Amino acid sequence: MQDGFTIVRRGVASTAANWPLILTQIVELVVIMTVMIGGIFLSIVMLGLTIDWDAIGSFGSPGSDPEAIAEAVAEWAVSNVAALAWLVVAMFLIFGVAVLLHSYFHAGVTGVFVEYERRGETWGWREAWGRFDFSRFVDLAMHRGWRVFWIYNVVWGVAGLFLLVPLVFILGLMLLIGENAAAIVVACCGIALVVLVGIVIAIVAGAWAQLAITIGIATDRGAAAASSAAGDLIRGRLGAVLIIVVVFLAVTIGVSTMTSTMSLAFDAAGMLPGGEWLVLPVRVVFAFVSSLASSIIGLWLASCFAILVLEGTPGPNGGKRAD
Numbered sequence: 001m002q003d004g005f006t007i008v009r010r011g012v013a014s015t016a017a018n019w020p021l022i023l024t025q026i027v028e029l030v031v032i033m034t035v036m037i038g039g040i041f042l043s044i045v046m047l048g049l050t051i052d053w054d055a056i057g058s059f060g061s062p063g064s065d066p067e068a069i070a071e072a073v074a075e076w077a078v079s080n081v082a083a084l085a086w087l088v089v090a091m092f093l094i095f096g097v098a099v100l101l102h103s104y105f106h107a108g109v110t111g112v113f114v115e116y117e118r119r120g121e122t123w124g125w126r127e128a129w130g131r132f133d134f135s136r137f138v139d140l141a142m143h144r145g146w147r148v149f150w151i152y153n154v155v156w157g158v159a160g161l162f163l164l165v166p167l168v169f170i171l172g173l174m175l176l177i178g179e180n181a182a183a184i185v186v187a188c189c190g191i192a193l194v195v196l197v198g199i200v201i202a203i204v205a206g207a208w209a210q211l212a213i214t215i216g217i218a219t220d221r222g223a224a225a226a227s228s229a230a231g232d233l234i235r236g237r238l239g240a241v242l243i244i245v246v247v248f249l250a251v252t253i254g255v256s257t258m259t260s261t262m263s264l265a266f267d268a269a270g271m272l273p274g275g276e277w278l279v280l281p282v283r284v285v286f287a288f289v290s291s292l293a294s295s296i297i298g299l300w301l302a303s304c305f306a307i308l309v310l311e312g313t314p315g316p317n318g319g320k321r322a323d
Helices: 004-017 021-048 065-080 081-119 125-131 134-177 181-218 223-236 236-271 275-310
Strands: none
Touching: 004 081, 004 125, 004 236, 004 275, 021 134, 021 236, 021 275, 065 181, 081 134, 081 275, 125 275, 134 181, 181 223, 181 236, 181 275, 223 236, 236 275
């Protein structure tokens, strides 16, 4: 069994050798953003057709009574329940379509890393373009995307149930205390607790989902079976999984810190006369570089988990990969 740091090192090599996957990440971003922006615009247009603009034309005008405005808004909401329900359903559908599209793209990405490990032979990043097969990426995406979508539903559905535990506990405690200062304290502390627990659950669910996706692509297991197998793998190789996740989080936090620092520097420079126009091209380039870095980090995590799932699997020559 390889230790976590060996897997991390090999993951870097695997990511470099499959660097054309970065192009698929860019295409995914463009496709999902186009779908989401288009869906949101269409939802707003559909909602706008149901609004009585004359009835709300005076909202917020000078001298308007705040209570009257609140009453008018409430009256409009009650009389337009169907429109509000449509908006909620539309947002849900848009998010669902975005997750579905991501599932297909991610199935192709993970499948490429799985096949790279199974192949047992390696190549350097200079050879990557000639060795990379985009048609195979599409084939893997189309045959495993639906399974990946349901793995996301299973894993994050269970994670959501775990998140409900502190929420229900805090709500029950507030109901027992009643309406007083103690309830406010409990509410504030409860929100902090829920956020902290939510972060931990999100990290665990993210690792669990990626391992389940890798297993679902590498084997014929369905979403539930792959998710269960991922849990078994985490328990069996907890040390390696922790090392991979900790290194991944450290790199992610480092990139985020650098991004935040540079954004503050750009804001400061933009306050100078004419500075905003001078900084704008740099902002655009930096935003692209930041997105590129995030994509590479995501690819690296997928490659590490592919190595972890397939470690020890014989290559075409009957031996483990040597890199």
